[in-house]
Amino acid sequence: MPMQPWFRDAKLGIFVHYGIYSVEGVPESWSLYSGTLSREAYMAQLDRFTAAAYDPKAWADLFARAGARYAVLTARHHDGVALWDTAYGDLDVVRRTPAGRDLLGGYAEALRARGLRVGLYYSHSDWSHPDYASVVHPEPPNGDVATHPLVVPQDGVEDPGAWARYLAYRDGQVGELVDRYRPDLLWFDGEWERSEEQWGLPALAARILAGRPDTVLNARMLSHGDYATPEQGVPLLPPDGPWELCLTVNDSWGFQGGDHRHKSVHQLVRHFTETIGMGGNLLLGVGPREDGTFLPEHVERLEGLGAWITRHAEAVYGTGAGLPAGHHYGPSTLSADRRTLHLVCFDPPREAVSVRGLRTAVKRVRVVGTGAEAAHRVTGGLHDVPGVLWIDAPSAADTDPHATVLALELDGELDLYRGTGRG
Template sequence: MQQWFKDAKLGIFIHWGIYSVYGIAESWSFYNGGISYGDYMKQCEGFTAKNYDPKAWAELYKKAGARYAVLTTKHHDGVALWDTKLNDLSVVHKTPAGRDLIKPWVEAVREQGLKVGLYFSHLDWSHPDYASIYREDERENLANLNRNRFTHPEGEEDFEAWERFLKFHRGQLKELMENFHPDLLWFDGDWEKSADEWRMKELREYLHSFNPNVVLNSRMWGYGDYKTPEQGIPIIRPEGPWEFCVTVNDSWGYQPDDKNYKSVRQIIRMFAECIGMGGNMLLDIGPMEDGSIDPEQEKRLLGLGEWIRRHDEAIYDTEAGLPPGHFYGPSTLSKDKKTLYLFCFDRPYDDVPLKGIRNRIKKITALGSGMELGYKKLGGAPWLNIPGILWIDVPEDAIDKDCTVIKIELDGEIDLYRESGQNIESN
């Protein structure tokens, strides 16, 4: 796992493809029968990318506070956004866009100093050789299998066809690695075949032959580098490196009827909870077919970025904060473990409590305004090294409208009281 990923905190996810023409669900709309495959693919005729400005996109990511971005190069529908030489199913050959959309995006993202991530679907519901074999557990239960023509073979299994598909799959990944040199590959669609059928161990080694430092997400049957919970924020901190991917409304791609947008404050809350548990947040937007970004989506990215700039000290170059029980909210800790940052989402009606800190306090400030805050410690038994509760006074003019961050400077590395309490027999 590369250190840049663990330090990144925020990435921007971009789902863009022909599905933005009708504003329908990417790939799943035809898989689940909401639209015929033929009508879905007719969207190629309306995908123009005429207002596509990758430099403006990359500037927006930067303003949002992101350190990396991930763009869909090919979703489950099989339509590539680059000029693949393995077939002609690409925006270059099948749409009025008529050009490679990945290369200028990669260049623009790197110009902004951000890391480049490329989304790639292992499965391909348009490829004639994909639905050629069953997964092992399906093979043992064919009588009860819920079949789908895009996934399961018609008639007998064709293992030669599967070998052809794997050659195609590896060939497209080779193009991405050699043409664009991504820092991260964000895979999807591994579940329809097993790790052995995908030859995932071999695939990991193959990708590392192009770049031993490329970061791989978890959609590789255990051969990836980090976990990717999506849409539902973890309640318990995942083990190891992780990233929470979430949409700005309810849809991954552009759907004009989806007005259920998360507010800037809600996005900030999710983000603070992610970094407080040591993870990243990958926030998804869906551009329109012409390459324009919906103003409502842009507004939320800019709002998040404004808040991050006021509090970047508490975000970058920090690690997961306090374990549960010490503070009623997320927190982060400086890498030298001498400064603690508390994230307060709501106006306090009383002082803000912090429990279990044994250190002497050097100074407490509201990070956004720089205002020094008063505090007092009540209770405890210092002669037994049992700390009292630290009560921090946060006046109205120190409160941030989106999320107040309290900076606590300690007299050394944080020293936490993590016991269940005891009788005090000597006072």
């Protein structure tokens, strides 16, 4: 299926990890897996998960102010706790927590009302389901996948019947998500614990696309995924095809009250522009508290990033990857018609900004957001090797506190020299 055009131009999404793990502020599902909490202690959080101040309209408004075009909410993480009233088992926040209601319907409705695309996260794995630890990955990618008691049968005896029941449960829940909430994107996880054949991904993909043919699927659907999802580690080279960098505002996916390592707005602008400059989207993670409200520090960061995006929207939306490394010392984006190049400068330029290897003549340079024009000239060049373009540094009044963007209006489509110079 061709990639949906909306995804390539979305640029920013918000990743929301919300579940019972926010009650104690422990790592989502992983505190159960690691034994940091016993199963009894982990599941005791069900009794105190209220979602008392959960306001999906306020969420959607915040995400829109951040400049996001989509969001992804954890419908069910590895712990097996569903955020909707599922007919497959009873481990959900409707039956088992004081929240007592479906948390997905209002989310989907509020996003659509703000023109945002609806994404739902779902884990293939479920460390609470009685039939999950019934088979073993034929080629385990790590030792845990071969031995962990939440993942594989401890007596070493596989139970294909139990595994078939588990897949029916998983497929039934995914079907509910597709049919009830009509997600634009399904963000799967947990795929490393089984092979593609064991997961039955061809049938699952067919079920999803039969219900909603335009659904975008991430790479954790393996060969049925539409785009790559590097996580936390910023790639130095862009993955092939569409991709998205998953990155948290602090160091945690879900709410953890002791994690105060919040990235600054300046850092987020840097991560964002580096990502879109390589042709990707940024999926920025924030974890609400158990009542459904976000930390003030995270609201501040999202609004700060959104203010920068609003001032520089022409260099964000409707653009693609810019110059390869070495032509300009910073990220850049290129307009869809390939006639406007946007240079991002993280530090205020001192004397001049240089661009190397630019064959296309430059008609005009202006500062995005203020419209101030900057003089430019070319020095050097020989035969087919272009000279260096020098752009006079804008005045201090025209620089941005986080990143200044220069728009180069080209006399034709971008043409770059990539050679080694005259021998």
